[in-house]
Amino acid sequence: MITKRIIPCLDVRDGRVVKGKNFLGLQDVDSPVELARFYSKAGADELVFYDITASAEGRAIFTDILCEAASQVFIPLTVGGGINTAADFERVLNCGADKVSVNSGAIRNPSLVKEAARLYGDQCVVLSVDIKRVDGVLRVFAKGGRENTGMEAIEWIRRCVGEGAGEVVVNSIDTDGVKKGFDLEMLEAVCNAVRVPVIASGGAGCIQDFITLFKTLPKVDAGLAASIFHFGEVKIEDLKKEMAANQIPTRI
Amino acid sequence: MIAIIDYGVGNLFSLKCSIQAVGQEAVVSSDRHVIEQADKILLPGVGAFEDAAAKLRGSGLADVVKEQAGQGKPLLGICLGMQLLLEKSYEYGEHEGLGLIRGAVRPIKDVIPDGFKIPHIGWNALLFRKPSKLYRYVREGEHVYFVHSYYAADCDSAVTAVSEYGADLTASIEEDNVFGCQFHPEKSGDVGLKILKAFCEL
Numbered sequence: 001m002i003t004k005r006i007i008p009c010l011d012v013r014d015g016r017v018v019k020g021k022n023f024l025g026l027q028d029v030d031s032p033v034e035l036a037r038f039y040s041k042a043g044a045d046e047l048v049f050y051d052i053t054a055s056a057e058g059r060a061i062f063t064d065i066l067c068e069a070a071s072q073v074f075i076p077l078t079v080g081g082g083i084n085t086a087a088d089f090e091r092v093l094n095c096g097a098d099k100v101s102v103n104s105g106a107i108r109n110p111s112l113v114k115e116a117a118r119l120y121g122d123q124c125v126v127l128s129v130d131i132k133r134v135d136g137v138l139r140v141f142a143k144g145g146r147e148n149t150g151m152e153a154i155e156w157i158r159r160c161v162g163e164g165a166g167e168v169v170v171n172s173i174d175t176d177g178v179k180k181g182f183d184l185e186m187l188e189a190v191c192n193a194v195r196v197p198v199i200a201s202g203g204a205g206c207i208q209d210f211i212t213l214f215k216t217l218p219k220v221d222a223g224l225a226a227s228i229f230h231f232g233e234v235k236i237e238d239l240k241k242e243m244a245a246n247q248i249p250t251r252i
Numbered sequence: 253m254i255a256i257i258d259y260g261v262g263n264l265f266s267l268k269c270s271i272q273a274v275g276q277e278a279v280v281s282s283d284r285h286v287i288e289q290a291d292k293i294l295l296p297g298v299g300a301f302e303d304a305a306a307k308l309r310g311s312g313l314a315d316v317v318k319e320q321a322g323q324g325k326p327l328l329g330i331c332l333g334m335q336l337l338l339e340k341s342y343e344y345g346e347h348e349g350l351g352l353i354r355g356a357v358r359p360i361k362d363v364i365p366d367g368f369k370i371p372h373i374g375w376n377a378l379l380f381r382k383p384s385k386l387y388r389y390v391r392e393g394e395h396v397y398f399v400h401s402y403y404a405a406d407c408d409s410a411v412t413a414v415s416e417y418g419a420d421l422t423a424s425i426e427e428d429n430v431f432g433c434q435f436h437p438e439k440s441g442d443v444g445l446k447i448l449k450a451f452c453e454l
Contacts, residue, residue, distance in 0.1 A: 001416055003375045003395060040441065045375055071269040076397060076439050096265045098399075098439060121299050123371055123399045166371065195369055221374065251375045251395040 003251045005045035005222035008229040013052045015061045036069040042236040051081030070096020101126035104142045117164025127165035132173035161194045171201040179205025182213045197221040214248045255290030258282045262298035270438035274449040297332030301341040326454045334432030352430045355407035364418035371401040376415040384412040389446035396435035
């Protein structure tokens with residue numbers, strides 16, 4: 001039986017892992033390569049490396065770090081951040097990434113998903129969407145959650161999946177950093193709209209939040225979080241034991 | 253030395269690192285002489301069957317792989333590389349494979365119930381069908397990482413393990429010195445490394 005995946009996300013800037021609350025107020029945590037090894041040992045099913053660097057120098061440091069991590073950690077690696085062209089896909093795939101997540105890049109360049117899926121396969125293209133309710137409507141936000149694109153989220157996700165996105169990461173800006181649980185209503189809407197794997201992101205504060213997620217929405221394939229793992233508030237070993245105890249298919 | 257066949261399909265960085273992680277020398281190569289000198293051969297692959305089969309033949313490496321396997325050298329096909337070992341594939345038409353193991357590649361969607369997502373992506377448990385040297389360090393029920401939309405069908409007694417995903421999907425096949433795994437051992441954590449170690453020790 002296929003298992004539910006637990007995915008720590010490492011936001012990397014200038015070679016260090018950071019995590020903001022509601023995307024702001026960044027705090028240093030640790031070395032990305034060390035954290036990746038630590039999580040792989042702890043039982044993480046996959047890792048996301050998110051490049052939040054703006055400079056060209058930072059980008060070069062990021063790919064060096066990615067290569068180093070990929071040579072030591074043998075679980076699937078997804079890379080996101082600063083992915084705007086097919087050449088960006090190539091750059092990170094050559095450093096050992098298995099999947100590439102697109103967010104603002106897909107909004108700016110409407111043919112990016114289609115082109116990348118054709119070149120590297122659907123399984124390689126992960127659509128990451130930052131979503132926030134505006135007057136009761138789910139809207140897609142760009143630029144790390146700062147800019148309302150005005151697009152309706154479900155329609156946007158359907159379109160990208162139609163063009164070849166093989167997985168969708170749903171990041172609720174409304175619940176991100178609040179630690180009161182995943183945005184179940186938003187996730188259910190996405191699960192009902194597409195037949196590709198859906199990864200829940202934003203809002204996990206404790207083990208029970210993951211149990212509630214997978215019990216309430218069996219269609220959700222994975223749970224993603226950052227700071228609660230980095231600061232040890234949720235230990236992946238404990239989380240997976242608890243999932244298994246709750247009859248959630250889990251790799252231990 | 254383990255030769256990883258480079259025929260222009262997919263990225264081989266992780267695979268090379270994983271072989272090095274189990275203490276073996278790995279060379280990524282499209283050179284016939286290097287492959288002939290290798291102790292064992294890995295045939296990787298991602299993407300579409302037709303394109304990969306054409307590249308493997310166009311580069312002349314299909315003949316090299318068949319020749320080397322025919323001489324008894326251990327060969328392991330991974331993911332699409334496993335599917336290429338079979339006689340044919342029905343992925344977007346009908347295409348010929350290397351024919352080293354009997355069987356055909358068919359769409360998963362034809363054998364699983366509605367409600368199961370395609371591709372079959374994630375960690376799934378290995379269910380053994382017959383003993384295999386590849387699994388000498390692995391227990392039944394341990395998980396490996398899959399990403400695929402097509403599966404190896406009609407392989408009969410060549411199947412050594414399956415995974416359950418609404419149907420029993422072939423996880424690995426083997427016939428004499430020719431091995432194939434649908435999952436990615438280089439992305440399957442310690443379990444995957446143990447499988448690669450067992451292959452290297454054949």
